[in-house]
Amino acid sequence: MTKRFYVTTPIYYVNGAPHIGHAYTSIAADVLARFKRLDGYDVFFLTGTDEHGQKVEAAARTAGLETQTYTDKISQDFRDMSDAMGVSYDQWIRTTEQRHKESCQALWKRIEATGDIYLGHYEGWYSVRDEAFYDEGELTTNAAGAKIAPTGAPVEWVKEPSYFFRLSAWQDRLLKLYEENPDFIAPSSRKSEVLSFVKGGLHDLSVSRTTFNWGIPVPDAPGHVMYVWLDALTNYITAAGFPDPAAEKWSYWPADAHFVGKDIIRFHAVYWPAFLMSAGIEPPKRISSHGWWVVDGEKMSKSLGNVVEPRALAKTFGLDQIRYFLLREKPFGADGSLNHQAIISRMNVELANDLGNLAQRSLSLIARNCEGKLPGKGPATAEDTALLDAAYALPDLVRAAMDRQTFHEALEDIWKVIRSANAYIDHQAPWALRKTDTVRMAAVLRVLADTIRAVATLLQPFMPDSIGRMLDQLGVAPDQRTFAALAVPLEDGTPLPAPQGVFPRYVEPA
Ligand code: MSP
Secondary structure (H helix, E strand, O other): OOOEEEEEOOOEEOOOOOOHHHHHHHHHHHHHHHHHHHOOOEEEEEEEEEOOOHHHHHHHHHHOOOHHHHHHHHHHHHHHHHHHOOOOOOEEEEOOOHHHHHHHHHHHHHHHHOOOEEEEEEEEEEEOOOOEEEOHHHOEEOOOOOEEOOOOOEOEEEEEEEEEEOHHHHHHHHHHHHHHOOOOEEOHHHHHHHHHHHHOOOOOEEOEEOOOOOOOEOOOOOOOEEOHHHHHHOHHHHOOOOOOOOOHHHHHOOOOEEEEEHHHHHHHHHHHHHHHHHOOOOOOOOEEEEOOEEEOOEOOOOOOOOOOOHHHHHHHHOHHHHHHHHHHOOOOOOOEEEOHHHHHHHHHHHHHHHHHHHHHHHHHHHHHHOOOEOOOOOOOOHHHHHHHHHHHHHHHHHHHHHHOOOHHHHHHHHHHHHHHHHHHHHHHOHHHHHHHOHHHHHHHHHHHHHHHHHHHHHHOOOOHHHHHHHHHHOOOOHHHOOOHHHHOOOOOOOEOOOOOOOOOOOOOOO
């Protein structure tokens, strides 16, 4: 049976327009989804929008639109953004869909039946911006003397009847889950953070609200809507067909990786597995969290006017260039700063010079000196073997890095081979061999073509369009681009199309 792989992005709040931070989570998940498909997995890649809660309701009011009309509009904008950024999701979920309401209510009933939900009264701090409850001890005071959440978000005192989830009873079972599944939370810095939070003792969690209506009704409890995070997290099983155990997609559960920003790790690594285990459902296998992007060193904010629109950025620099930059510039788990100079430098040095020139030089020499046909292999020298061995070692190296979500390391492994190939071409100087030893020239060009093919095959998930064109120029048929296909040599004499540069240098508009 084909191996399955289920990967998700967070579902995005529809309280404002999509920005580069949202695009980043989706592109990272997309790269992994594409990688797994090329590696022979049957992939289910889910993304969508989180449409309930006070924050969304307030945004609709500000926009002067009926809430559903407003969420339809913003959800579509997120979907357009995802399409524009090449996010190859298999399903787009919206929490306002009927199937999701049924799924949330079914999950609620299961948890309630175990005794883990009880009716009480909530009195405490709530942040609408974070849609999160905070303990007094977690708060600080801002310059104006107001209490704020650790995220800097304003908080308000709320007092209302509420259903609670008995999270306090789950401490030991959560700690056991982390211990038995050392890869459950990545990276390790986040894991320590979660462990200390859980070890510090867990309070029961308020899971319903009565002061607004924009949510999923709690079954048999008029006036109560579900806490938006219980509703939102459930999307991951709704999409897999919950509560129908016979659903075609249910076999993908448990998810292999939930991609999340560091700000929402607690919801995914603590609340979500507790809800699921309480309902007798297997928890996901991994929560992979990433750091935040700031812009020119500043946090993105509407008031600073520095919010980066992903489609605009792709228009300026190219989509594949932006996808590459986002995954290359900083380690996945760390924070990073986005600025145009850094993008241009990656484009010109790594894409145009290192990779683009390597392909263009090699392919033009083949076009001019081998009648535009892929030359056959010659007797291998030590240098040939060293380069090809490094290229063929890449799938295993890159696979291991992708499984850790260390995308920048995967790219660095690939770039080591690209740099070696550039050193090889300079040293072998096939342009000089043309006059002295055409047989050796052909052999050198074949080594280069094979190396570029291996590199390009692995780079497809990062830059699907540009690399697709590079593989066209190498004469690799579209159905021969999987990692397994690398084991089958390209056919000698394959006619190659006229080479065309794939990665142009960025030139500042005059
Ligand atoms: N709706 C919740 C998620 C529910 S998942 C069951 C939510 N939505 S969000 O729209 O606010 O954020 C979605 C994702 O975007 C999060 O993973 C968050 O970390 C990410 N980012 C938002 N701003 C970001 C940056 N500036 N940089 C990187 N990612 C950031 O949270």
